[in-house]
Amino acid sequence: MKPPRKLHIKSYGCQMNVYDAQRMMDTLAGEGFVETESADDADLVILNTCHIREKASEKVYSELGRLRLAKDEAARHGRDMRIAVAGCVAQAEGEEIIRRAPTVDVVVGPQSYHHLPELLARAKSEGRALETEFPVEDKFNFLPAPKPDAIRARGISAFVTVQEGCDKFCTFCVVPYTRGAEVSRPVAKIVDDVKRLADNGVREITLIGQNVNAYHGEGPDGRTWPLGKLLHRLAEIDGIARLRYSTSHPRDVEESLITAHRDLDALMPFVHLPVQSGSDRILAAMNRKHTADDYRRVIDRFRTARQDIAFSSDFIVGFPGETEGEFAATLALVMQIGYAAGYSFKYSPRPGTPAADMQETVSAAEMDERLVRLQELIDSQQSAFNKAMIGNTVDVLFERAARNPGQFVGRTAHLQPAHVFASSDIIGQVLPVRIDSLERYSLLGELAGPSARPAQSLPVQPASSSQETLGA
Ligand code: SAH
Ligand code: SF4
Ligand code: F3S
Numbered sequence: 001m002k003p004p005r006k007l008h009i010k011s012y013g014c015q016m017n018v019y020d021a022q023r024m025m026d027t028l029a030g031e032g033f034v035e036t037e038s039a040d041d042a043d044l045v046i047l048n049t050c051h052i053r054e055k056a057s058e059k060v061y062s063e064l065g066r067l068r069l070a071k072d073e074a075a076r077h078g079r080d081m082r083i084a085v086a087g088c089v090a091q092a093e094g095e096e097i098i099r100r101a102p103t104v105d106v107v108v109g110p111q112s113y114h115h116l117p118e119l120l121a122r123a124k125s126e127g128r129a130l131e132t133e134f135p136v137e138d139k140f141n142f143l144p145a146p147k148p149d150a151i152r153a154r155g156i157s158a159f160v161t162v163q164e165g166c167d168k169f170c171t172f173c174v175v176p177y178t179r180g181a182e183v184s185r186p187v188a189k190i191v192d193d194v195k196r197l198a199d200n201g202v203r204e205i206t207l208i209g210q211n212v213n214a215y216h217g218e219g220p221d222g223r224t225w226p227l228g229k230l231l232h233r234l235a236e237i238d239g240i241a242r243l244r245y246s247t248s249h250p251r252d253v254e255e256s257l258i259t260a261h262r263d264l265d266a267l268m269p270f271v272h273l274p275v276q277s278g279s280d281r282i283l284a285a286m287n288r289k290h291t292a293d294d295y296r297r298v299i300d301r302f303r304t305a306r307q308d309i310a311f312s313s314d315f316i317v318g319f320p321g322e323t324e325g326e327f328a329a330t331l332a333l334v335m336q337i338g339y340a341a342g343y344s345f346k347y348s349p350r351p352g353t354p355a356a357d358m359q360e361t362v363s364a365a366e367m368d369e370r371l372v373r374l375q376e377l378i379d380s381q382q383s384a385f386n387k388a389m390i391g392n393t394v395d396v397l398f399e400r401a402a403r404n405p406g407q408f409v410g411r412t413a414h415l416q417p418a419h420v421f422a423s424s425d426i427i428g429q430v431l432p433v434r435i436d437s438l439e440r441y442s443l444l445g446e447l448a449g450p451s452a453r454p455a456q457s458l459p460v461q462p463a464s465s466s467q468e469t470l471g472a
Contacts, residue, residue, distance in 0.1 A: 007033040008042035012059060013050025015208045015246065016110075016179075017087055019159040021048050024086065024113050026146045031117050040070050044082045044120070049089035051174045053348035057089045061100065068103040082120065084108060088178035092352070094132040104128070110164075110179055111135055114142035134180045140189065151200035156399055156428045157411075158202045160193050161185070162217065162230065163209030168249060170276070171287045171354040172316065172347065175210050182210075184217035187225050191233060198239035203428055204397055204411075205234065207245040213252040228256025235266045241430050242397055242413075246272045247314075250290050250298045262305040269306050270340065270414045273298070274314035278333030279326035282319050285358070292333055299337055310340035310385065310414050317374055318347040318367035320358035327370050334377055340385040340414055342378035346371055386416060386443065389435045393448045394418070396433045398426040409442075418443040 007028055011021045024046060025035060039045045047063055050056040067083050074081040084106035085097050091109035098107060105123040108116060109132035122129040140161070151158070165180045166173075194205055209215060212227065219225035225233075231243055243266045250273055260267055273295075277283050280291045302309050315330060334342070346367045349356040362370070389412070396418045398410035408426055409419050418433055419442055420426075432448040 002032065004032055004034040005043040006036040006041060007044045007046070008036050008039045009046045009048055010039065010063070011048040011087075012056055013048075013052060013087065014210075015159055015206070016161065016164070016210065017048050017050060019161050019208060020086070020110060020113060021046075022146065022150075022154065022159075023143045024048070024116060026144050026150060027113060027116055029147065029150065030144055031120075039067060040073070042081065043079070044084065045070075046084045046086050049085060049087035051088035051092045051178055051350070053345065054350070055348070057093070060085065060089050060097070064097075064101045064103060068101075071103055082106070082123065084116075084120075086110070086113065088174065091132050091178040092174060094130050098128060098130055106130070107132065109134070111139055114139045138183065138185075140185055145193070145196060148200045151197055151202060156202055156397070157204040157206070158197050159206050159208050160190060160197070161209060162190055162207045162227075162245075163212055163215045166210045167214070168211060168251075168289070169287060169354075171285065171358075172319065172350065174350045174353060177352060179210055182214055184209075184215050186218040187230055187233065188220055190217070190230065191237070194234050194237050194240065198237055201428060203239065203430075204242040204244070205240060207231075207234075207243070208247075209245075210247065211249050211252065212245045213248040213254070213257055226254050226256045228254060228258070228260040231257075231260045231264060231267055235264045240266060243267045244270070244415075248273050250275065250295050251288075253298050253301065258301050258305045261302060261309060268413045268415075269309040270312070271302060271309060272312045272314075275333065276314060276316050277319065277322075277326070278330035279322070280329075282322055282326050282329075285321060286316075286319060286355070292329065295333070296336065308413075311337060312339055312341035312343070313337075315342060315344040315374060316347050317344060317370040318360075318362035320347070320355060320360050320362075322347075322362055327374075331374065331377060334374070334381070338385075339378055339381050341382050342374075344371055344374045344378065382441075383438075385414075386438050386441065389416065389443055390438060391435065393432050393434045395430050396420075396445075397430045398422075398428065400427060412443065416443050417441065418445060420445055420447055422447055 009021045011017045036042050049060050071081045082105045083103055085104055086108045090107045094107040097104055105128055106119045107130040111134050112131045119129040163184045165182045166176045167182045169176050215227040216224045275295050278292050394412050396410040396412055398408050402409040402419055406421050407419055408422050409417055412418055420433055433445040434448040435443045435445040437444045
C-alpha cells in the first residue's frame with residue numbers, strides 16, 4: 001500500500017474559508033491525503049486566501065516566497081511538493097498568480113473545490129492547472145461529507161454553509177466578484193449535514209453565508225424557506241443545543257428571523273449585524289441601501305423579540321469622502337446601539353470595485369486616528385458588557401481543555417470565552433457557571449450546578465479575543 005500523502009491547508013479570511021478548508025480536506029481524504037500541521041513536510045500545500053483588504057491579499061505572495069524555498073528543499077530530498085492557491089485571491093487574480101509565481105501548480109477558485117482531484121492530476125500531466133470560471137453545477141452536490149472521525153476531531157462546534165455569494169455590491173467590497181451570485185442550499189441537504197454532525201458529537205452549529213439572512217433555500221414542501229424557518233427546523237434535531245448564524249445584512253432581516261429569536265431557546269441571543277458607517281451620505285456612497293435609522297429600527301425589532309440579545313458589527317473608517325462629521329455619526333451610532341463586540345477596518349481600495357475609482361480624501365494619519373477612536377469606544381463597550389457578567393450565573397457550552405491543566409473553556413450564549421476548573425466530562429455539555437472575574441476577554445468562574453467542584457487559584461491563560469479570528 002502507498003503511504004498516505006500529507007496535506008497542509010493554510011486559511012486566511014472569513015469563516016467561509018475555514019469551512020471550505022474542511023471541505024477540501026474531506027475531498028482530498030478520498031484521494032489518500034492526511035492532514036499535517038506543518039507546510040514543510042507536506043506533499044500538498046493549499047493556501048486558502050482572502051482578498052478583502054490589500055493587506056490580506058499581499059500576504060499571499062510573501063507566503064508563496066516561503067513555500068518556494070520549502071519546495072526546493074523538498075526537491076533536494078527527492079520529494080515532490082505541490083502548491084495550490086485557493087480562495088478569493090485565486091478567484092480574483094488567478095492568471096496573475098500563474099504569471100508571477102512559477103512555484104504554484106494549481107489555482108482554484110472557491111466554486112471549483114470539487115474539481116481539486118482532477119486539477120491536481122492535470123497539473124501533474126500538463127505542468128500547471130487553473131480553474132476560476134464559475135462552474136454551472138453546485139459544488140455542494142459533489143463535495144463529499146466529512147467522515148465521523150473528521151467530525152469528532154474538529155470538536156463540538158461546527159460551521160455549516162447554507163448560502164454562498166452576494167448580490168449586494170457594496171461599492172467597497174470584492175465578495176460579489178470573488179464568490180459570485182447568491183446561491184442557497186436546499187433545506188434537506190442542510191438537515192442531513194446537521195444530523196450527521198449531531199450524530200458525531202457536535203452540539204453547536206453556526207450557519208454561515210456571505211449574506212446568510214438572504215437565505216432562500218428550497219424546502220421539503222417545494223416552497224422557498226427563509227432563514228428563520230430553517231432555524232426552526234434545525235432546532236428540532238436531537239443533540240443540537242445551540243444555533244448561530246453569520247453574517248447578516250440589515251436589509252434582509254425578515255420577520256421569520258425575529259420570531260425565531262423570540263421562540264427558539266437554541267438560537268443564541270447574539271447577532272453580528274454589520275453597519276459599516278453611521279452616516280447616511282456614506283451609507284449611500286457605499287451602496288448599503290439602508291440608512292442609519294433603518295439600522296436602528298432593525299436592532300429595535302430584535303430587542304423587542306428578545307431582551308437579552310447582544311450585537312456586534314463591522315465598521316469601515318476613511319471611506320472616500322468621509323468627513324470628520326460623518327465619522328462622528330458612526331461614533332454616535334455606536335454610542336446609541338451599545339455593542340458587545342465590533343470589528344473596525346481602515347478603508348482599503350480594492351481593484352475592480354466602484355469605490356476604487358472614487359477620490360480618496362482621508363489621509364493615512366486621519367484614518368489611523370479615526371480607527372483608534374472607534375476601537376477605543378467599541379473596546380470600552382465590550383469591557384462593560386463583559387464586566388456586567390461578573391456575579392451572574394450563565395450557561396456555558398464547554399468545548400475543550402484550556403492551556404492550564406485541569407481547566408476547561410467554553411462559550412457563553414454571547415460568545416464570550418469562559419474558563420472553569422472541572423473534569424473533562426464537561427466537554428460537550430451546557431452547564432451553568434457563576435462568573436467570578438474577567439481577564440482581558442475571558443470570563444473566569446465556577447460550575448454552579450450539582451457537578452460543581454471547588455475552584456483552584458491557578459493563573460488563567462485568557463483565550464485570544466475573538467476579534468482575531470472573526471475579523472475577516
Ligand atoms: N458579508 C459580510 C462581510 C464581508 S467582509 C457582510 O456583508 O457584512 C467583512 C468586513 O470587511 C465587512 O463587513 C467590512 O467591514 C470589511 N471590508 C470589506 N471590504 C473592505 C474594504 N475594501 N476595506 C476595508 N474593509 C472592508
Ligand atoms: Fe460585501 Fe457584505 Fe456588502 Fe455583500 S453585503 S457586498 S459581502 S459587504
Ligand atoms: Fe476574504 Fe473571500 Fe471571505 S475575500 S473575507 S475569504 S469571502
